[in-house]
Amino acid sequence: xxxxxxxxxxxxxxxxxxxxxxxxxxxxxxxxxxxxxxxxxxxxxxxxxxxxxxxxxxxxxxxxxxxxxxxxxxxxxxxxxxxxxxxxxxxxxxxxxxxxxxxxxxxxxxxxxxx
Numbered sequence: 001x002x003x004x005x006x007x008x009x010x011x012x013x014x015x016x017x018x019x020x021x022x023x024x025x026x027x028x029x030x031x032x033x034x035x036x037x038x039x040x041x042x043x044x045x046x047x048x049x050x051x052x053x054x055x056x057x058x059x060x061x062x063x064x065x066x067x068x069x070x071x072x073x074x075x076x077x078x079x080x081x082x083x084x085x086x087x088x089x090x091x092x093x094x095x096x097x098x099x100x101x102x103x104x105x106x107x108x109x110x111x112x113x114x115x
Contacts (some may be wrong), residue, residue: 019074022067029064058112065108069101 036057040047052058076097084090 015074015078019071022071025067026064026071029060033061033064052112062109062112066105069105073097073101 036051040051077094080090080093084093
């Protein structure tokens with residue numbers, strides 16, 4: 001039987017790779033998005049809406065937000081685990097953070113598919 005240590009972060013490589021992968025995706029998306037935005041004929045609501053009419057752009061924008069929220073979750077969770085010692089307070093902060101990030105993901109989906 002393998003004994004698992006349940007104290008502290010101990011997520012290690014998996015979360016390190018997850019955070020780096022989401023960061024790389026967000027950088028690539030940001031560069032491509034900036035290029036697409038700068039190529040718009042004019043900066044009007046109609047032009048911006050046209051940019052997001054494509055299902056592909058909406059999908060990758062939503063993936064960007066999911067990557068951002070996962071990236072934020074890893075960072076905030078590790079900060080809480082390192083600096084918040086009372087387990088009950090840490091649990092409450094984790095739960096509140098999860099609800100906020102899931103709410104933001106729902107809000108992002110609503111905004112993207114309402115255009």
